[in-house]
Amino acid sequence: MACRAMDFAVAIPLGICSPQKRDVKLFRVKCSVVSLTENAAVSGSGGRPWKVSDARLVLEDGTIWKAKSFGAAGTQVGEVVFNTSLTGYQEILTDPSYAGQFVLMTNPHIGNTGVNFDDQESSQCFLGGLVIRSLSISTSSWRCVETLGDYLSKRNIMGIYDVDTRAITRRLREDGSLIGVLSTEESKSDNQLLEMARSWDIVGVDLISGVSCQAPYEWVDKTGNDWEFNTNGRPGETFKVVAYDFGIKHNILRRLASYGCKITVVPSTWPASETLKLQPDGILFSNGPGDPSAVPYAVDTVKELIGQVPIFGICMGHQLLGQALGGKTYKMKFGHHGGNHPVRNIKNGQVEISSQNHNYAVDPASLPDGIEVTHINLNDESCAGLAFPSKNIMSLQYHPEASPGPHDSDPVFGEFVDMMRRVKANA
Numbered sequence: 001m002a003c004r005a006m007d008f009a010v011a012i013p014l015g016i017c018s019p020q021k022r023d024v025k026l027f028r029v030k031c032s033v034v035s036l037t038e039n040a041a042v043s044g045s046g047g048r049p050w051k052v053s054d055a056r057l058v059l060e061d062g063t064i065w066k067a068k069s070f071g072a073a074g075t076q077v078g079e080v081v082f083n084t085s086l087t088g089y090q091e092i093l094t095d096p097s098y099a100g101q102f103v104l105m106t107n108p109h110i111g112n113t114g115v116n117f118d119d120q121e122s123s124q125c126f127l128g129g130l131v132i133r134s135l136s137i138s139t140s141s142w143r144c145v146e147t148l149g150d151y152l153s154k155r156n157i158m159g160i161y162d163v164d165t166r167a168i169t170r171r172l173r174e175d176g177s178l179i180g181v182l183s184t185e186e187s188k189s190d191n192q193l194l195e196m197a198r199s200w201d202i203v204g205v206d207l208i209s210g211v212s213c214q215a216p217y218e219w220v221d222k223t224g225n226d227w228e229f230n231t232n233g234r235p236g237e238t239f240k241v242v243a244y245d246f247g248i249k250h251n252i253l254r255r256l257a258s259y260g261c262k263i264t265v266v267p268s269t270w271p272a273s274e275t276l277k278l279q280p281d282g283i284l285f286s287n288g289p290g291d292p293s294a295v296p297y298a299v300d301t302v303k304e305l306i307g308q309v310p311i312f313g314i315c316m317g318h319q320l321l322g323q324a325l326g327g328k329t330y331k332m333k334f335g336h337h338g339g340n341h342p343v344r345n346i347k348n349g350q351v352e353i354s355s356q357n358h359n360y361a362v363d364p365a366s367l368p369d370g371i372e373v374t375h376i377n378l379n380d381e382s383c384a385g386l387a388f389p390s391k392n393i394m395s396l397q398y399h400p401e402a403s404p405g406p407h408d409s410d411p412v413f414g415e416f417v418d419m420m421r422r423v424k425a426n427a
């Protein structure tokens, strides 16, 4: 890695700007830049380590936010959601549940650790784009293999920076998630982009079919020894799990493998009858993008499998279980997205600091008798977990596989294994 001192022009906002007009002052500072190669530091114009060009984010409420682009150029429509994680931008970029969405990071400083290929949650970026306040002018991490900008460019994902993310977040908190259009194309007028935003919708769209695997496969990767944090109580026996891929994150598979599961991953449309032929000890319904009401075929599959073998649902999987059990899901105002959301585990009274990414939730009042709410989101008291003990079902609305710093939610994988062991022993 090469390290050199360079001059950079840095835009500093003077006070709070209106969305239409930025009042910025440029001054030059001396910075130390760590680049991946001698040339990579000057991949953009004017000696800057990133490409600089004008971009706009046009929201369906008619506001226009001037920004600079990095990553891919073009025009893209999506739903804007804000994520309160301080870091983990790479896991966010590769979480298939963000398909169709622009992720706005509330942490203003993004990109400083670059990107590595070990932390990916899937092999692709499915999100619509990334919206950040400040793109780090230097990249420094022993694990880094690429800058964030280069990573996005190669994957044709748009990013914008130098935008007032705090003001947009406040708007989303007041008005709820909004559809927006990101564009680097000067030929498109503001009105054209606004029209695009207003004529697009994410509700009712099956986004799962675009992210699920095409054919079943066996998961072989394990949580590497360096990263393993839970070596206690590992069962000696192996449990066969079929994992439905609605947009599955690799760490769900790694944590299941770490707890002794042998996993077959199957596509979202995989018939229940074929799953039962594999004689699994348990079934996992994964996370996934979009509206659970847009995938009735998945709800039908879940219905057919309920009561057959122990089931664990995560996020979209939890929502599909909620519907399959006769309950309703609803769209939240701006959802939960971040690595620092408190959840109360009602079973043991403990509070878990959790990773979350969802815009829909299960309405617990709509569920039939016998189903228990096991977890509550402490930010808004919404349902964060369910159990249906008589049918050996458990589910979480958030992401126990994520390691947003704490590993508070990891033991739930052990609970799933215990449930499979119990059922196997009584068979």
Ligand SMILES: NC(=O)CC[C@H](N)C(=O)O
Residues within 6 Å of the ligand: 097, 286, 287, 288, 289, 290, 291, 292, 314, 315, 316, 317, 357, 358, 359, 360, 361
């Ligand atoms: N992470 C997920 O599985 C998200 C579920 C669903 N797409 C939602 O937004 O609520």
